[in-house]
Amino acid sequence: MKEVINLPVKNIEEEEYHINMGPQHPSTHGVLRLVVSLQGEIVKSLKPHCGYIHRGIEKMCEKDTYPQIIHLTDRMDYLSAHINNHAVCLLVEKALEVEVPERVKYIRTIVDELNRIASHQLWWCSFGMDMGGLTCFFYGLRDREKILDIFEESFGSRLLHSYYTPGGLMMDIHPDFQKNVKVFIKYFRKKIKDYDDLLSGNVIMQLRTKGVGVISKEDAISFGMTGPTGRGSGFSCDVRKHHPYGVYEKVQFNEIVRTEGDTLARYLNRMDEMRESMNIIEQLIDNIPAGDYTAKMKAVIKLPAGEYFQRVESARGELGVYVVSDGNKTPFRMKFRTPSFSNLSTLDYVSRGCKIADLVAIGASMDYVIPDIDR
């Protein structure tokens, strides 16, 4: 095919006042650089520059065996590490047509949802902090600590667990796991009211977010905005509902969709998701069936040649894993479709015409994790 050569796009017009937000900036949640052209306080356009922590996970996967890949996926979206692990595990199990024990499915679902709550808690902290309410940050972290303690007791680490393995789990849950989770849910149901009192209902917060950064449903779908972000625009995209995995088919839960498409809708979606996750956990926690914690797997896992795709609902949206296998023990090509990556691509479109403060609020409501973008 013949190449059509476009003239190089002028990066930023000379006469515009442009500032670099990042790579070191408190509100970019990591090393993301946004070149923002301003007119006074108003954002005219914005160019994200990624890649400051690009580690080439996709390339590294090509030399790793499937069990080894698990620990790399932890490091993509480190706030929902379990869910990333789950995606790869499900993919390998699907390719090998392994049926994992029910117990594993239950535990994975519970742990995923706990991880989702923990991730949303951290999002709430940083959202509050980006809005200028620093106290939110400490409340969110205080409650997240409870989940991390449960994780640490059961899986040995607080952030990067590598707990799932293809075919099952690394080890069985701790005997106190169920009890602690129930204690936590009781605790957190009380504390989430504080969240609402402190931030959700606050008039300043409402003013800052209502009608800010609106994106329509069509655009949200076209941009591939998923997760609570996409569902804030009315895009029903919950993978747990549409392509169920784990034991999501067996539990009753609502897909939280709002149609306003603004920052407040995205905010409230996440708040509701925390409650919904607690509902899911409550339905499952007492019913974990007894059984083995791992299916029988071969020592060396080789995927049959072909291509596989697995979608899971990460805390930020739809996480897709695409693998092309040539029958070896390492993947031929591994591609992660990460939710933050797609969500970031909308930032320019959404934030045009907003103020700098709105840009920060929109960025916070998108909840992107930079290693998830850069991979």
Added chain:
Amino acid sequence: MDTAALKERILGLVPEATLVENKQFLTFVIPAAKMHDLALKLKYEADLAFDYLFCQSGVDMVKTLQVVYHLESTTLIHQLELKVETADRENPVFDTVCDIWMTAEFHEREIFDLMGIRFNNHPDLRRLFLDEEWKGYPLRKDYVDEVNIVEL
């Protein structure tokens, strides 16, 4: 639309499309020149309505370079996988689909960055992750990494 009907429909639109064996999705290899037209039809024709491009990946198949499109219709709930290939490793070029699915803008930049596949009519085709001065395309199979950072 179920898989069989979808298959007929796609083959009706692009007779040259070749079916690829895939357990999960209905997969076609589309001639590169037809891809943009097909994409337009896929999105805007009411019985197809593939409005959601949930993944776009570049794959180096050693002999060829591929771009894989994973499409879903959020209204009709059906999925489709499309591939375009080129044997030209020196200057691989496809048409962009970022005017149809806006998410493709970043995905195509990523593919250009790591696979070296260029896209016609892309509004801002620059490297996304790596420096502008970076030599080579790391995800290609023939990429030589002098420092050997992956194995280190």
Added chain:
Amino acid sequence: MAFSIYDFTSFNQSIDKLLYDSLPPFWALIIEMTIIGVVFLLFYAVVGLFLVYAERKVCAFMQNRVGPNRVGPYGIFQTIADFIKLLMKELIYIKNADKLLFNLAPFIVIIASFMAISAVPFAKGLHAIDFDIGILYVIAVSSLGVVGILLAGWSSNNKYSLIGAMRSGAQIVSYELSVGLSLVTIIILAGTMQFSAIVEGQANGWFIFKGHIPAFIAFVVFLIASTAETNRGPFDLAEAESELTAGFHTEYSGIKFAFFFLAEYMNMFLVASIAATVFLGGWMPFHVSGWGGFNAVMDFIPPLIWYFGKTAFIIFLMMWFKWTFPRLRIDQLLTLEWKYLLPINLVNILVMAFMVLMGWHF
């Protein structure tokens, strides 16, 4: 009256007399000025250090933390250690900064707050200057600080600083109105602009009780507007660390940064003490007319304690605001002023004037 034992007037006058008797008038004046200057400087340092410590402890407790607890018992020497660190830090000179203005800005900010504090009465007879137009003077002088902030933002040659400075300019110009008008409400009630007279006028009841509804509204408006004027709390747009990294003082380091830092806390102390003086009776004890015994007990509490207690209460309120609320956006900040505070204030002044005319106050 019972609290005449706490009257500093005769004490001050005796020093004054001594100096003028033993020295020529010019030198006596110079020495008096020096003494006052040194006293204020020390006071300034102590209050600044204490406020920084208090803020850190208050916010820590609100956030379920312990706060500074390493340097000294309960971390009370933390701010001193911080201050020494700031003193010893390197002053980084920015290459393309306007050197003169860059160096001048922190001094303007700190001098403005220094000048304003001189008019505040701490106890009976204990104030540096008792102007006839004390309130007007304080309003005039305290708004000089914004010049320093604007200069800092402009001269740093940094885009974040400039945006921060511009925000701060817009903010202070608008909120100055509300601060002034809410004080005017009380001036109408008090009938004087002299601080000592205002305080004396509250001997039989603080103005916030005497002027009931309009005075309370004026108090709330003053509290909001003065929080905004000190660039604090939900109105810290000029700094806005999540948007503009540190706003106007991004490029400052070492002792110059400490000046901005200190000036912020001193401004907070200043507006709190004005609020305490004008609305809550300054050093005047809490009196309920008719309760003779209760009033006598209240009189035995020294006026300095009353004064600092009230100031501390208002400072606590301002810290409470800061550590609870998210930050406003610049347009909402101006909306709040021009659409809500200013109209309310103007109506409030009318109501107060009418009330004073009819004698409906206590």
Added chain:
Amino acid sequence: MNSFFQYFADIFNGVKSLLTGMKVTGRYFFSPWEIVTQQYPENRKTLKMYDRFKGEVIMPHTANNEHRCTGCGICETNCPNGSIEIIQDKIDMPDGKKKRIIDKHIYHLSMCTFCGLCIKTCPSDALAWGQEFEHAVFDRTKLTKILNKPGSSILKDISE
């Protein structure tokens, strides 16, 4: 007129929401028993990590200085980032055969990602997680550890 009332309703609701927020922070301010932070170096004595805590990879030794490692090298191949190096040794058995034993089990803590694959795949359960978490050192070479203690030997029942 409607907007006139709306104006005051806005003020009222706004102030109410602000006071709700202040109630939360105020409540925590006056309840210092809810403080959750730990005083780390002071609580070192009482600080106990969870049993499963992944501090570092260790090789448990018995009282007789015996370990369970056969030196098979499975952990080395399974480690995703090359933080384990096995140096094997051959010894002469009494029956004349040569037997492979471990000489040095080198563990690079600085490269370890705590994925746990070495421990999971070890056929003789020679490795385990240690609870030590204070890994900060001034010299990077100190993070390279030899897991089998000097003079240690393999447990009898493993070697057979």
